[in-house]
Amino acid sequence: MYQGVYHGSTRHAPDLDRVLLRSWDSGIEKIIITGASLTASKFAIEMANTDEEVYCTVGCHPTHASEFEDESLNKGSPDDYLNALESLIVSNPEKVVALGECGLDYDRLQFCPKETQLKYFKKQLELAQKLKIPVFLHCRAAFDDFYRLVTEYPVSGVVHSFDGTLENAKSFIDLGLDIGINGCSLKTEQNLSVVKEIPSKSLHLETDCPYCDIRPTHAGFKHVKTKFETSKKWRPNALLKGRNEPCTIAQVLEVMAAIRNEDEVTLCDQIFNNTLRLFFSKK
Template sequence: MVLADACFNITHSSFKENFEDILNESKKLGVGHFFCPAAEKKDIDKVIKFSSIYKEISCGIGIHPHHANEVDAELLMKLETLINQEDITAIGEIGLDYYRDFQQKITQQESFEEQLKLASDHKMPVFLHNREAFKDFYSILKKYFSNLPGGIVHCFTGSKDELVSFLDLGLYIGITGWVCDERRGADLNSLLKFIPKDRLIIETDAPYLIPRNLKSKTKHNINTPMNLPHIAEHIANVRGENVIEMAEYTTENFKKLFTL
């Protein structure tokens, strides 16, 4: 069984001391591919360096909505110069977040749109963040998506109507260990059956969102790609599928999205 983790936040300080151990143990457990997005300006060179060293890692360059004010002419010029490097497989993590609201909504919207323009101009897939901002997020994304080769709504936790809208656009849906939480993941579990096989991708969002139903958890309660098999098993059980078959098609979806 070969799994692909569509979100490993590799630059997080949690992985500074034991990254190699986590990567190797994850591979032993069957996780063979990792996508690592940038979130802020200082992450960009780091994710590119990791992806150039480790063949299992591909990366995204972009600015998360929490850092939307970093998107300026200089940053966009830097992204332009980097975008054609082989290991860069998406623009992301980009989008809108009205839940945390760390940046003004207009700043987030302008940042999102500028990066979508960049992805559209270079025909790059997008790695997308949407939290409690569906109306504006969908409106902006829809203007550009027909010119994009693909995209994934990372860590989807929305409603059925939102899911249908994203599927109608042709987006992949990223599901994390959020579904392993019997409290806040209940609604999402009920929606898993509506995601077609050719649109489902799985992810940990490590070090965040450690599965709540793990029998034993890591030191400091940090999530890692080693938990992806557990997440996959849970999703397969809810969908009534064989986990090995699900691993096969979700990994194939991952490869198609990121052109691997």
């Protein structure tokens, strides 16, 4: 979307440079771009190489897990696809900070059947263990199977875009995993009550942009203080309505601090240190 292309159609000029400028101007120090497939991971590395403070993950999202077996995309075997992911990670140690996004998504089985998701989530967990690299994890409507696999194949990492129960969060934390919060984690009053109770030492801030912005219909919106100029039509100096950007991470922090009754700076410092510990301790 930051290339101006939506569903194969060009709608406006590429504006990644402006998106990054707004990010740095808002106080962001590092950005991690998520790889969701082999192709997307290659592109994520290309984007990360445009700026010294942009990093990425490499992996295959559960809704794309069928790509491991798709001969039209993968001329070799599933092992070749996995080996290609491994090669990207090993060949780009200064830019790749985690394996992922990988996990299970039972809300969208129309994109990839459960059995395929399970098979290649396991493969990616095994790869993370082999490479001793953190994992950027996705769990949607799949807690039991997800928890079983991360218990069988323990890794360090963060369960991103978390919107589960407090009991789910505690189970993940007991395994040594962290919890990632974005706008999609702050939609309902129930979401807010869960985020309020998660220990700050286990929290991460994220935007999941271009998705998961905090919208006026969300329970967390009433706590947002920082507002950005937006436009329904693309303009170079405004956020495009409906397309999230990294700079809105400030809004996620504001909501979290408000519902937890914590000082924003203190909470931000703790979460930033969590991110450095998990993703940048070797850099």
